[in-house]
Amino acid sequence: xxxxxxxxxxxxxxxxxxxxxxxxxxxxxxxxxxxxxxxxxxxxxxxxxxxxxxxxxxxxxxxxxxxxxxxxxxxxxxxxxxxxxxxxxxxxxxxxxxxxxxxxxxxxxxxxxxxxxxxxxxxxxxxxxxxxxxxxxxxxxxxxxxxxxxxxxxxxxxxxxxxxxxxxxxxxxxxxxxxxxxxxxxxxxxxxxxxxxxxxxxxxxxxxxxxxxxxxxxxxxxxxxxxxxxxxxxxxxxxxxxxxxxxxxxxxxxxxxxxxxxxxxxxxxxxxxxxxxxxxxxxxxxxxxxxxxxxxxxxxxxxxxxxxxxxxxxxxxxxxxxxxxxxxxxxxxxxxxxxxxxxxxxxxxxxxxxxxxxxxxxxxxxxxxxxxxxxxxxxxxxxxxxxxxx
Amino acid sequence: xxxxxxxxxxxxxxxxxxxxxxxxxxxxxxxxxxxxxxxxxxxxxxxxxxxxxxxxxxxxxxxxxxxxxxxxxxxxxxxxxxxxxxxxxxxxxxxxxxxxxxxxxxxxxxxxxx
Numbered sequence: 231x232x233x234x235x236x237x238x239x240x241x242x243x244x245x246x247x248x249x250x251x252x253x254x255x256x257x258x259x260x261x262x263x264x265x266x267x268x269x270x271x272x273x274x275x276x277x278x279x280x281x282x283x284x285x286x287x288x289x290x291x292x293x294x295x296x297x298x299x300x301x302x303x304x305x306x307x308x309x310x311x312x313x314x315x316x317x318x319x320x321x322x323x324x325x326x327x328x329x330x331x332x333x334x335x336x337x338x339x340x341x342x343x344x345x346x347x348x349x350x351x352x353x354x355x356x357x358x359x360x361x362x363x364x365x366x367x368x369x370x371x372x373x374x375x376x377x378x379x380x381x382x383x384x385x386x387x388x389x390x391x392x393x394x395x396x397x398x399x400x401x402x403x404x405x406x407x408x409x410x411x412x413x414x415x416x417x418x419x420x421x422x423x424x425x426x427x428x429x430x431x432x433x434x435x436x437x438x439x440x441x442x443x444x445x446x447x448x449x450x451x452x453x454x455x456x457x458x459x460x461x462x463x464x465x466x467x468x469x470x471x472x473x474x475x476x477x478x479x480x481x482x483x484x485x486x487x488x489x490x491x492x493x494x495x496x497x498x499x500x501x502x503x504x505x506x507x508x509x510x511x512x513x514x515x516x517x518x519x520x521x522x523x524x525x526x527x528x529x530x531x532x533x534x535x536x537x538x539x540x541x542x543x544x545x546x547x548x549x550x551x552x553x554x555x556x557x558x559x560x561x562x563x564x565x566x567x568x569x570x571x572x573x574x575x576x577x578x579x580x581x582x583x584x585x586x587x588x589x590x591x592x593x594x595x596x597x598x599x600x601x602x603x604x605x606x607x608x609x610x611x612x613x614x615x616x617x618x619x620x
Numbered sequence: 621x622x623x624x625x626x627x628x629x630x631x632x633x634x635x636x637x638x639x640x641x642x643x644x645x646x647x648x649x650x651x652x653x654x655x656x657x658x659x660x661x662x663x664x665x666x667x668x669x670x671x672x673x674x675x676x677x678x679x680x681x682x683x684x685x686x687x688x689x690x691x692x693x694x695x696x697x698x699x700x701x702x703x704x705x706x707x708x709x710x711x712x713x714x715x716x717x718x719x720x721x722x723x724x725x726x727x728x729x730x731x732x733x734x
Contacts, residue, residue, distance in 0.1 A: 232659060252667060254665075259657070272693075273691055282692055285628040285634070328669070351691065
């Protein structure tokens with residue numbers, strides 16, 4: 231270990247004047263066990279740093295063939311390795327000038343050990359969570375109603391929250407929010423999806439009851455609904471349907487639901503379009519309006535992201551195209567969209583690429599990269615950059 | 621799928637803060653004896669707070685910089701028999717001493733004019 235005299239001798243040779251220097255001198259040396267492979271640095275943004283300082287945890291998730299992601303309790307980050315040509319040394323015992331005593335008469339040596347060093351670090355970048363797999367898993371064995379007499383309900387391929395955390399590359403909060411979005415239900419502690427036809431059956435029971443009882447769709451009484459519909463379906467499922475399509479509230483001690491107009495209209499539209507490839511737009515709009523509860527109005531805007539309207543054909547048609555069914559990969563998504571339709575207006579295509587945007591990325595940037603624009607009848611349209619078979 | 625937990629701390633307290641020293645280039649030991657256990661150099665500060673590093677016969681002037689994005693140093697946790705891998709953040713780095721300027725050689729033997 232170097233002594234003060236040795237250090238002062240070095241200063242003299244280096245022609246540094248002790249008077250110009252802070253009296254504390256750090257003598258740095260490499261620790262006995264130092265090597266560069268064992269330690270990794272991870273860059274943290276403000277949110278992650280506060281997480282760690284609060285003692286909370288982060289989780290790295292990924293399958294062997296997947297890219298690793300870093301999850302906090304409510305956000306997902308892509309993990310990449312960044313390299314630097316500089317050498318980064320980490321020194322635990324080293325102080326900065328503001329941490330050193332200002333007044334000190336005599337020079338002194340502090341021995342500080344270099345704990346480790348490296349040239350690269352992990353760089354997390356916020357990204358959209360990979361949730362498509364969640365719906366896929368939950369639809370392996372969706373709930374489709376009470377099984378017929380003699381048949382047993384299969385409990386396979388139903389997942390607990392813990393199971394989902396082990397399979398989905400997303401944070402817990404993002405998973406929980408998505409479960410609500412896709413109307414998943416929990417049966418005996420396991421999550422599963424709801425079979426679409428069954429979900430529509432439940433919704434029809436509710437809307438028909440509302441109409442036959444002449445209730446306002448903003449004030450649907452829970453208790454009465456359960457009593458009236460119990461002979462048809464399990465109570466938990468009726469309540470689940472009301473939770474998916476309405477907002478729960480209490481009035482004078484009684485529980486009511488305010489049905490969400492947009493959600494109900496959208497659900498019933500999906501039911502109508504489910505079995506047809508294309509529907510005559512005008513006919514569809516008439517049938518659709520008739521199918522919704524009294525007092526609700528249907529509007530095409532409610533179907534943004536789930537239907538494609540073709541105004542170029544004669545007669546105009548409408549067909550099902552759900553964003554959630556499209557590929558998660560950007561290039562695959564664009565290829566599919568251009569296979570379905572050669573030229574898209576900006577308004578139409580934006581709906582189907584909005585969810586691809588990363589942080590600080592706009593749909594405009596995506597279109598510039600993945601599509602080519604041209605003018606058709608004075609309107610800007612986008613088509614594929616390469617030949618696509620339609 | 622693999623889940624690797626990185627814990628903020630073992631006892632709920634904020635991790636200690638270390639300092640990062642960033643150098644351009646490579647560090648080689650004089651006699652090729654490897655770096656472990658060897659002295660690296662002397663770090664001093666001028667009265668104005670400028671960091672100065674003397675490594676071998678080089679002298680480097682640097683700057684104290686606050687990191688825009690702090691670093692965490694996760695180290696494998698000692699799990700005493702548990703099978704799953706987990707890490708704990710041993711330290712956070714919020715500042716660095718960066719030495720970007722060209723090292724100046726320290727001349728120890730100035731030949732006397734004859």
